[in-house]
Amino acid sequence: MSNIRHALSVKREDDFAAWYQSVISEAEMAEESGVRGCMVIRPWGYGIWERIQRLLDDRIKVTGHDNAYFPIFIPLANFEREAEHVEGFAKEMAVVTHHRLVADGKGGLKPDPEAKLEEPLIVRPTSETIIGDAMARWVRSWRDLPLKLNQWANVVRWEMRTRMFLRTSEFLWQEGHTAHADEAEAKEHTLRMLEVYRACAEEDLAMPVVAGEKPENERFPGAVETWSIEAMMQDGKALQAGTSHYLGTNFSKAANIKYQDREGGEQLCHTTSWGVSTRMIGGVIMTHGDDDGLRVPPRIAPHQVVILPMLRDKPEDAALIDYCEELRASLIREQALGEPIRVLLDTKPGKAAAKRWDWVRKGAPVIIEVGGRDMENGVVSLLRRDDLWNLDNGKPAFQTPSREEAASGMAAMLEDIQNTLFTQARERRDANIRRDITTLDGLRAFFSADAKFPGWAEVEWSKPTGEALEKVVEQLKEMKLTVRNVPMDDAGATGTCIFTGEPAAEKIYVAKAY
């Protein structure tokens, strides 16, 4: 195996953070824009986002939500109102103060002092308050409930330290907001949307997650309950990949979202909100990437199969392209994973080997090379991105099915790749969760500085609140750890709390996190 020459120059085990940046750059997913904290999402990265968007949007629509669009600017007054109702909301936001540029007299431009806004506008960090205003207008009676809205949009939070996809000042996301007549229905809906996220992460992104409730100290400001899905990255850290909040009547009080019940009485609505963002793409990279670049799960791959004719800039090329075109035509008639197979016939000028490695780094699930000899023999040279190397000779593990077999077997192959990526990730995660730690010292040892990629610990705690919880949070912080969540499928605690020594109330996941 030592003779394998991997496609990236940085390996995961040598420098995980540098490897992550290298995948993003080598797979041409995104790049710095020159604007602080904002990235350019390049076509391959954006194509993956479009796939995630479409699959998740279908799931959100099936659960009865309509998409709508709300203004990018939010009046300052909305945040003043929120500051009254919600403690600890972040104030790092982009503030618009002028509406015109004017020549500065030195050959440049400046904000026109004559065009200063009377009230500054905020570029939305979330649309919570402005959607709340709309809900207050739209909800009149119990007949209007539940009101289920979703928005796909860009939002801006001024971040000091940014990392592409994981934390950027501008990011793309969806935010769902619903209003319900009562607590039970709103709570049920909070969990229903959490389940939508779990299914999307596991079935579409092939990214195993733990769904559970966040502890009190990790709740979204203003939420009564915050739930999350947490995924384990290959460096053992946790990535919070999506959250769903039950907001009680806190936001409906602030925004005045009321309805007339069947008896004619006035009631506050119970609201929920939930969101996932382009951060999920960071999760895909750190779940499925390897030392050759990205591996994109077929369901979210913009192109599932890339066909590369080995062109030589000669008249024979035409026949080769025809041969490949016929393969493409057969493939797109097939369905895989419930949709027509997405195929790119890449005839861009360039050396065949260079193009192959470009697609390896980008992580196209299946790469099919076709040369003159393949054509003569009626076959193709096929590479599975999830099974790239022949470990015996350190060379790419080409298969050479007939062209017809390649077409007829493709649906099953793509389904197998999707399953393989999920299974690999789940097995790796499960192998990296320690469940036998019962003391704080044990926890400290597991996460000690020389433990490489330690993973997660599932421990029991007494579910402390208030000051007792603050103390636990402080202890964990010293180890650079956080409580990720209380898993829903928790079998129940039986021992003692590793923090307080009291009888344990539940199991929690503890980890370093992004």
Place this chain on the structure above:
Amino acid sequence: MSNIRHALSVKREDDFAAWYQSVISEAEMAEESGVRGCMVIRPWGYGIWERIQRLLDDRIKVTGHDNAYFPIFIPLANFEREAEHVEGFAKEMAVVTHHRLVADGKGGLKPDPEAKLEEPLIVRPTSETIIGDAMARWVRSWRDLPLKLNQWANVVRWEMRTRMFLRTSEFLWQEGHTAHADEAEAKEHTLRMLEVYRACAEEDLAMPVVAGEKPENERFPGAVETWSIEAMMQDGKALQAGTSHYLGTNFSKAANIKYQDREGGEQLCHTTSWGVSTRMIGGVIMTHGDDDGLRVPPRIAPHQVVILPMLRDKPEDAALIDYCEELRASLIREQALGEPIRVLLDTKPGKAAAKRWDWVRKGAPVIIEVGGRDMENGVVSLLRRDDLWNLDNGKPAFQTPSREEAASGMAAMLEDIQNTLFTQARERRDANIRRDITTLDGLRAFFSADAKFPGWAEVEWSKPTGEALEKVVEQLKEMKLTVRNVPMDDAGATGTCIFTGEPAAEKIYVAKAY
């Protein structure tokens, strides 16, 4: 016909502008947001935009473009550079100057003076310059060309007078940007994308358009050629519904977009850009709306068929819902206009008649009501939105096919509605174009103040330039007219220019415009 009681209180012929606002509000398409110049796009309006987006996106992808995403903020310096290269670019933009809020000491919030940006950021009015920067990074050699990018995003232009969908400070759009090795290819591509817009407008939106070139004075600042599609609204005014620009090397000079040619020499790229926006929804309203509200062409209708069981809040409702559910199940198995039929079974509480009129105002193409008696007889009560009234008795023109006929005939019915809307609009447009005006007085009379909804005039002109053109523009301006475009299918001019008296060079469309 006088006994028809239309669903809207304002009629087109009485007050077209008020009627337009009334459709938007009664069909629950959009509303004021409370943020100056920004609207909330409500689910029905946004659903129509999602349909347009998906259909147009498919067309844009078929022509070889990839979607990407660029930052919402653009450094001031980019506009300083553009101001040097491009005369007359607009300076009404939202300017971000701070990145944090802080308590103002009076219970409110204010921009934190400590968090003033060193260089202001501009909320993109278009992404021309920042995409230009990316192209300059991505294009190295002729092998990288053509580079074909597209972006779906929100943009902001500070507008003083706004009108929903037609002119708002924030709007949603797509902007395509391409770089080519030479002029011929870039010009060809400019027209190819114009044709994509024409096809989308006519085939998807059922909105007939005239494709043609804009005169010199109407060119996008910095463009060598600007082409447009123009649609006639029911008040006779023109709506520019999309533009496609050949930019020569003007933008590649400014952004330094160069490539190495096959001989190793350095060349400037020839670039194009083109865009359509949520403005198109305004076009759909003013093309297809009537005195009962909107009529949505089936291709872009979020729901093509709405089934309304006449529920009575009694146990019998269950059987009625089952009967309707079976109809829905049959319908969604059918394909119409190349896609599975989109059906809503609306079981929301409320009076059946009120719900019917809600869907009439929203313009769902087919509304199917089902009452207990319909169920007993195995039939349904079906309304075509494009053929709403029985003119003999002034009542809704219900058809009563069997449930099976309703399902099996739906694809053909939807296709017929799509065609009918297009044909009606085209016939109305053609009837409202005057082609026999040969004098300025004739033009003045046609567009005189007491001419109601006069339509367009196709006249011949000598294609003046420079000062001569300025004079023509001034003459037209006095009549509140503009040159819309020089139609591509122009048969050639044969007479004299109505402005200069010189021999005519080409035909132009002259109209009042939005």
